[in-house]
Amino acid sequence: MILLINPKTSKPTEIQTEYFREPNLGILYLAAILDEHNYPVDILDLEQYYDFNEKELEQLILKNVRKYDIIGITSLTNTFYVAIKIVKLIKTAYPHKYIILGGPHVSFQYQEILNQYSFVDYICVGEAENSLLELLNVLSKKETNQIEKRGIENQLGKIRGIAFKNSKNNIIFTGFPQPVDVESIPLPARFLLPQENFHYRVANVIINRGCPNQCSFCSRQNLFKNIRIRSVKSIEAEIRDIISFQTYRYINFYDNININRRFFEQFCEMFTENEFQIPWGCELRVDSVTSNDADLLKKAGCKLIATGIESASLDVLRQNLKFQNPEKVKDGIAHIKDGGIPIQAYFVFGLPGETRLSVQETLEFIKSLPLTKEDTIDYFAATPYPGSHLWEEQEKYRIKIMETDFSKYDCRHLIFETIDLDIKTLHELYPSTKEIETYFK
Numbered sequence: 001m002i003l004l005i006n007p008k009t010s011k012p013t014e015i016q017t018e019y020f021r022e023p024n025l026g027i028l029y030l031a032a033i034l035d036e037h038n039y040p041v042d043i044l045d046l047e048q049y050y051d052f053n054e055k056e057l058e059q060l061i062l063k064n065v066r067k068y069d070i071i072g073i074t075s076l077t078n079t080f081y082v083a084i085k086i087v088k089l090i091k092t093a094y095p096h097k098y099i100i101l102g103g104p105h106v107s108f109q110y111q112e113i114l115n116q117y118s119f120v121d122y123i124c125v126g127e128a129e130n131s132l133l134e135l136l137n138v139l140s141k142k143e144t145n146q147i148e149k150r151g152i153e154n155q156l157g158k159i160r161g162i163a164f165k166n167s168k169n170n171i172i173f174t175g176f177p178q179p180v181d182v183e184s185i186p187l188p189a190r191f192l193l194p195q196e197n198f199h200y201r202v203a204n205v206i207i208n209r210g211c212p213n214q215c216s217f218c219s220r221q222n223l224f225k226n227i228r229i230r231s232v233k234s235i236e237a238e239i240r241d242i243i244s245f246q247t248y249r250y251i252n253f254y255d256n257i258n259i260n261r262r263f264f265e266q267f268c269e270m271f272t273e274n275e276f277q278i279p280w281g282c283e284l285r286v287d288s289v290t291s292n293d294a295d296l297l298k299k300a301g302c303k304l305i306a307t308g309i310e311s312a313s314l315d316v317l318r319q320n321l322k323f324q325n326p327e328k329v330k331d332g333i334a335h336i337k338d339g340g341i342p343i344q345a346y347f348v349f350g351l352p353g354e355t356r357l358s359v360q361e362t363l364e365f366i367k368s369l370p371l372t373k374e375d376t377i378d379y380f381a382a383t384p385y386p387g388s389h390l391w392e393e394q395e396k397y398r399i400k401i402m403e404t405d406f407s408k409y410d411c412r413h414l415i416f417e418t419i420d421l422d423i424k425t426l427h428e429l430y431p432s433t434k435e436i437e438t439y440f441k
Contacts, residue, residue, distance in 0.1 A: 008046035028188030131161030219387030271300035289332035294339035312365030313358035380411035
């Protein structure tokens with residue numbers, strides 16, 4: 001039996017039960033795959049126990065893992081230490097259970113992790129829908145003595161997308177897996193989320209994997225090698241599935257729904273034709289939005305647009321491979337606001353190329369936007385996530401990483417300094433970017 005664990009990462013003060021978000025979709029997709037192939041699988045979502053203290057969480061974990069042979073744990077960069085703590089807890093109590101880690105952080109840090117943490121058995125690298133299933137097939141045969149010991153490592157070596165240490169203590173990485181066919185995988189297994197302490201009101205829906213953009217601070221382009229957009233038919237099926245639970249009050253769609261013009265139009269048409277009653281929001285590139293696009297979004301019932309603007313400095317944008325014109329961004333925002341749709345605008349502080357002048361330029365740009373008190377501004381600290389250009393090409397971008405504590409890689413801490421702004425100056429300028437978040441309130 002397999003248990004998939006989603007670590008608890010939110011603080012009690014950060015929880016808004018009215019809009020409580022469901023967990024990382026990765027484990028819901030993996031659970032669906034395993035269930036489809038008749039593997040007994042359960043989910044332990046520690047976010048559902050947001051009011052538990054550390055001792056209570058440990059007791060909960062130990063109680064739940066007892067009956068499972070294999071434990072899978074997902075991890076983002078800022079939750080990695082939380083995941084490792086869970087691994088240590090489980091391995092200390094049950095040393096013979098298999099521990100498998102997955103998620104974006106471990107996908108790019110597998111070598112360091114396997115060298116440093118001997119109690120991690122396997123790491124699924126990249127998209128794990130196929131590799132996890134194949135790994136479980138091998139481990140199941142191993143436990144039932146269907147494979148000789150010397151043949152186990154040969155079988156493991158044939159699985160694309162895993163990393164582990166062999167009997168000679170050498171790290172074996174079998175390479176990134178082939179891109180998953182997004183039309184062939186089942187819908188996320190929301191039905192497996194425990195009903196105990198069920199607070200979820202917001203469902204997350206992934207409409208694509210991969211991204212045509214190459215933003216320096218994002219690891220998605222390395223995590224998902226090919227761009228794949230789901231069919232509107234499959235997304236419609238997922239919406240109906242979400243509505244059937246009668247617990248969700250809102251849907252968030254990720255990532256940029258207007259990557260493809262035809263898909264965008266079909267997506268909006270789906271909502272107008274079906275008259276779904278559930279409100280929804282999405283992410284998109286605002287620099288290409290026309291007045292007609294805004295009308296389509298409004299008629300489709302869109303309640304919120306989230307968009308990454310990052311900076312008003314063309315030089316900063318170009319250096320970080322974010323190719324958009326701030327003036328077109330302003331036009332797109334105006335169209336959306338004319339349609340009466342609230343906007344959540346994202347900016348990034350401290351990217352390579354950032355100067356005192358570019359910070360001021362961006363602050364003045366924000367003040368010039370046609371936003372109101374119903375809109376939100378989020379100004380994040382630039383963060384070099386493993387797998388991103390900033391992490392992989394530090395010399396090229398001429399940055400110096402000053403903070404190695406991954407728990408602070410949350411876009412709220414200043415992690416590196418640049419050739420233009422040292423860490424002291426960044427700390428001096430950062431408060432002004434947080435102050436602008438309330439400018440329209």
